[in-house]
Amino acid sequence: MKLRGPVILALMAPALALMAVLYVVPLGVYFINSFHEFRDGRILPAWTLQTYVRYFTDPFSYRVIGTSLRLSFVVTALAVLIGYPVAYALHTRVHRPAARAAIALLLFSPLLVSVVVRTYGWLILLASQGLVNTTLRGLGLIQEPISLLFNMRGVVISLTHILLPFAIFPIYSVMDRLDLSLKEAARDLGAGWRETFLHVTLPLTMPGIVAGALICFTLALSAFVTPQLLGGGRVQVLPLAVYNSTVEINWPGGAVAGLTLLVISIAAVWALNALLRRLPTV
């Protein structure tokens, strides 16, 4: 069916109305708060940049931003480093479509269950007498239980697990579309597995890696449940700062922290998208 102007507008009207009222306006109201000031337990009506000034002159803000960035980098790197071999193994070792679909479904399945449930699973696994510590001690790798909860380690492990499917699937889908005859050609020409992998497979699957990293990084930056439940107050990241300010009725402070989080997210998306465009397409 060909659509004409008024029809197009009518079709889009419900979605656009919802977006205008429930998205643009609330975000606008939110950011307007950043131009007010929170003092003596209340929000002053006067317009000011004071909240920005205070936020960006406070060393604590930079510590929070630093923690957020460090956590996101580490978790993204781990998710890609673990996700790539898993995707590669699935692509190269499993050939029956039904088996592939079944394994893909298993890898995808945690996403069907609430992030609170998954975080709870890690709470049990990482406890001082939990499975991880018991196993490590059983193997003789450690003598005393290592503390994996309520610090950065637990948050990194749990968040890596939560984001892993988002790294595996873009990489796997690029491998799936990869022209395998290119690999065969490289091997026919006498290149070994290492050369083939380094000079053919890896460069061709780079778009999948970048796409996966993009999703992981933005999701890690805005992660809230995991740092809150497993960080034990020691992993102060931006979403927690926004949450805490809002709980303390300091909407202006929360708005500035949230805006910072938003700008970093958008910058990351933009940078990785720019990288994606420079890569050869499959």
Place this chain on the structure above:
Amino acid sequence: MSAAAPAELAIAIREARAERLRDGALRAILVLGVTFILLPLAIVVVYSFSSVAYGVFPPPGLSLRWYSHLFGLAPFRGAFVRSVVIATAATGVALVAGFLCALALVRSRFPGKEALRGFLLSPIVIPKIVLGVGWFIFFARLGLQGGVVPITLAHIIVVLPFVVNILAANLVGLDESIEEAAQDLGASPLRVLWHVVLPQIRSGLVISGLLSFIVSFDQVESSIFLTRGENNTLPIEMFLYMEKWQDPTIAALSALLILFAAAVLAAALLVSRGTNLRRMLGR
């Protein structure tokens, strides 16, 4: 038949050995990867049958006490029903608005279309906590607080981008000549939509509906300021419970949720007749 030169033979043997080693290593990686992914879910199910409140592996004994404790807690029951109602309503609205919007996006050409599409997809990128505070202030100013309505409205925006993206991807590939044929035979545009367009994107509708239900059901930070105890959704009820207690009551509830997710997935797979899962990721 001449024998291969000894040097070539040695290389061939070495390569075969390396190939076997790689094969084993990759199979091990796959097993480890799947184990790592499933481990937290499996342990939750094990712990739901634990006989003690504290976290120790392996649990010293088995019992059903956490299930009976869970069923005694009314807030979880209410929260579950609320979450299902919210997820269903948000998914329904998003499917209707999202389908119409995706159709218009795919079947039209106008300046600024890509920017509009970017705008419609942008809620995916915005940190949920930012949206959550925004809705908190917005609904507080409107005086619309409590109940399921504000949370449902918020969730519509959270899931709409997924629906638009997946349905647009499904609509792109349709053969328009079938619709033209139906119209030539006298079908009205509405009948064409209902009998020709919708059946062709059935798998897209199922997948985007399923995804929005799951995404809505999993919202914590976008909704945590919209709840005030009496109208907690299930993940928020669990989150707040976990901040205070860490006994296996949550494990029992989680085990039931894992079962619920498996049932929903099985039903969806049945309805869509084993459709392509990768479309779920919107790529």
